[in-house]
Amino acid sequence: MKKIIIALAGNANVGKSVIFNYLTGLHQHIGNWPGKTVERAEGTLVHEDYTIDIIDLPGIYSLSTFSIEELISREYIAKEKPDIVINVVDATNLERNLYFTLQLLELGKPMIIALNQMDLVEKKGMCIDTKKLQKILGVPVLPVIATQGKGIHDLVHKAIDLANKEQKIKKIDYGKEVEKEIKKLTKSLKKIELNYPKRFLAIKLLEGDKEIKKLVKKLDPKIIKIVDKSAKKLEDIHGHHRFTVIASERYKVANEIVEDCVTIGVCKFKFSEKLHEITTHGILGYLIMILSIISLFYIIFSFGNFFSEILVEYGMSLKSIYEQYFGTEIVSNLFWGIIEGAVAGITIILPYIFPFYFILGLLEDSGYLSRIAFLMDRFMHKIGLHGKAFIPLMLGYGCNVPACLGCRIMETRREKLIAVFVTTLIPCAAVTIIILSLVGKYVGFEWVFLLYLINLIIVFILGRVAYKVFPGEPTGLIMEMHSYRIPHLKTVIKQAWFRIREFIYIALPFIIASSFIIKVLEVTALSDIMENLMRPITIDWLGLPSFSGTALVFGIARKELSLIILATRGGTTNFSAILSPVQMIVFSLVTMLYIPCIATIAALVKEIGWKKAMFITVFEIGFAIFVGGIAFRLLIL
């Protein structure tokens, strides 16, 4: 067996993951790049005599150092030397994609171009001369329709073919003036031995790339002076910053290639255009957004409720079977706590979180979520974030754990911190279940609605405060608006599964462990002591019954458990007999706001470190109790 390593590289949203999934199927490993919170997806494919390792690099627009993703990608390609780089290109947006292709070519590694979305090209009335494109770029160009699996096998064959040959990468000419300076620099870089090709180094130095500058400076500080002189010369000629000069030259080449290879005809894609217009409309767009979010919630929670009741029934029958075999003694009772935790986790995942993430994935893949990000941009700006932060916020309504991890899409550390913070204030599926079964069932739906509205207002106010506490210039929104498309089912399911997996790996162990601890406390009657200790908060400040203390404490372990504890400690599942409507509202409000759960705290620690995670936790507990007490006093007026 021979081994080949292929790296998939390309802009965001070009179908790279679809190709990756198609090639590797279930043989995937998703981890992080060493020391970074950037996802690293690897997979293997066995084809004829070859074991092919495939690496899906992050979706990026450039190989500069704008983001960690860009840095990781170029370091990977240069240092770990994959046998072939497959550059996945969105054929409907050739110019911007070619800008990245040109940079990949600068790295001088064997390369194939996968011209994806060829079906949309046709629909848009465009025609691309792939032969000509191949000739200009000097690397194989293969048409692909990834969502239909078309052309992907050809890619593999070509990759194997190329891996056995020497591929000479053509030099793309960036114009007389720039080329002159590149040539000069390449000469002075003669003795510099880095993993990157000389031409790449020269171009990056001219651009003013800090990382490369650092590397070269260490080896020969004199070169930096030559670089400055060259770059200054270019800046003087063009009247722009050195980075802009090089980027302009690259785009000029990309533009010429497009003019040479693409002919534009009549667009047959009117429906998608119309849909885009309506869903981003200044008034209509917002109405559609609100309606679709409300119906999303309605569908998920009515379906979820129905399905979870069935699951709970099964869980209960499991308990009687268990007791038949193992009895109800202390040890077996304790052990049941573990099983109960697992069952509880499943009754949350299957009926609520999975469908929620599935539908959200459909919306994401079709392109609707980016329209929502578009509509929400100005609102999010008020809390120092931009529209894209709305996506992890939406994930938070399912489970806060994947939502926190989803905040990685934020560009700066400060933005990530604010995003993570407001995400933890979003009521997850478990909290919604509590609110629906207390307030929804016994007080009325208008109160549920009001609670969610209050929550949004609090998110806004606290987000604004966080923005003031961590000042800084917010990154403005710069987002591609792709045409709407029919979601690719396999990719959506996979995406939902990855998000659920974060819940299973991070949240489920905590749920199971805490179920066990709760059983221990129950058996040892420690809960009574705890409830007594909490009386000043529960009874005096919040006006809740004493037994709610246990429910609130264990809600930290598992939110939906507080409902079960409320029932067992109160002695009935008819909550109207043990709680007044005001108490239900106060209890729901506190549950909604105080720190989501242990699993989310773990996710916080992972993303922003111990100190900040603890600070957020303590703050939110205090804040929730404070708001709960105020609400209690207002409601009994």
Added chain:
Amino acid sequence: MPEKPIKLIDLKQGQKGIIVSIVGGRRVTQRLTDMGLTPGTEVKMIRKGPLCPVEISVRGSNLALGHFVAKKILVKVKE
């Protein structure tokens, strides 16, 4: 007579402009340049509203830009 450049955000819906320069921090400039908003490039204002960001068409595809960003791009109006 060469007209004075205006901010991209001040382009009317449907109006076209040629990018003159980007006046902003290095990060924003770099990002916009990478997205194809280089000097001399033609942009068209597709959509703007009081609540939403602006949507422009550049190099054959559409980009959404926050107000904050759209204020940093100077363009010459193309008649």
